[in-house]
Every structure is written in C-alpha cells, then in structure tokens.
Amino acid sequence: MATTLMRSMAAVLLWPMGPSSDGSRLPRQQADSLHRELESQIKSHKDTVSQNELLVQNLRDEQDALLQENVQEIELVQKDTAEKELILQKELEELITLLNDQLSRNLELSMELKAESEEKQKLEEKKEDKPADMDEKETSKQESLSDALPDPKPKKIEMSETMRATNTSAWKRARHFLGLRKAKRWKKSAVPASTSST
Secondary structure, X not given: OHHHHHHHHHHHHHOOOOOOOOOOOHHHHHHHHHHHHHHHXXXXXXXXXXXXXXXXXXXXXXXXXXXXXXXXXXXXXXXXHHHHHHHHHHXXXXXXXXXXXXXXXXXXXXXXXXXXXXXXXXXXXXXXXXXXXXXXXXXXXXXXXHHHOOOHHHHHHHHHHHHHXXXXXXXXXXXXXXXXXXXHHHXXXXXXXXXXXX
C-alpha cells in the first residue's frame, strides 16, 4: 500500500504541470486527487499505528498485571513455606527433646535393671556360700517333719487306686452318656474272665 502511494506521488511529481494540449488541467486534478489519497492513507496509517500502540499498551498493562499477580502469588507461597518450615522445625525440636528424654529414661532403666541383676547374682552367691551347718539345720527340720507325718508310700498306693476307680467310672460315664450298653453276653463273658484271673 505504501509502495503504491509512493509510485503515485512520483508520477505526480514527474508529470508536467502545464496545461495539456486540450487545454484542461487534468494533471493538476490528478495531483489533487493523489494528494487527497495520500493524506487519507497517511491518516489511515496513523490510525492503524495509534490502534497498534494502544493494543501494545494494553498488552503491556495486562503483562504487568499478570507479573504483579505472579509476584504476589510467589510471595504468598514463600510466606506459607516459611511458616510451614518454622512449624516443622518446632516439631522436629520437640521430637528430638522427646527422643532425648526417652533415651535418658531407657538408660536409667537399663542401669536399674543391671543393678538389680547384680544384686540377684550377689544374693545367689551368698546362698551358695552358706555354711554347711545351715544345710544341716534344714535337713534336721525335714527329718523332724517326716517323723511327725505318716508314711508317704501308702498315700501313693491309695492315690493310684482312686485314680483307677475314677478312670473306670469316667469310662462308664462316657458310655452311659453316649447310650452305649454292654450286651448281656459280653457281661457274662467278662465276669468269668475276671473271676478266673483272681
């Protein structure tokens, strides 16, 4: 568009300004029309440039607003992370304190446990190192108790008999509970076998 305008201007400038052979002033009219066209194109070009400048300014304003918004968001995120970092740092310090307390308690308990085990070992060593007359006293006490008590061997025999009786009665109870009965012929055959063994 600008090149066409320039060519038109060059043609006007090179065209003779004098009257034509027919006596009309056609080139002057043509120059005026070209001049008007040039002015209109210049005006439209200025309008386009001003619109473009306005558009560029609007885009810059938008970019600045977005940049400012991003800066604010970044500052907010940095502030939040700093607060979270402080909170986490405090929690870490509390956990370290708790851990140190727990370690000291564990150390105290292990020391107490070690002391108790050492005391037990000392007591056991003292018991082992008792003089022989202590053992003799204990054996004499046991002898005096055994003289006062009846013979333990008959009790064992009595206990084994009662155990046998309870064993058979338990079997009889189980059979009775299940509804099992010995047939009469088995009872008869079982009786002579028991009498023959006696």
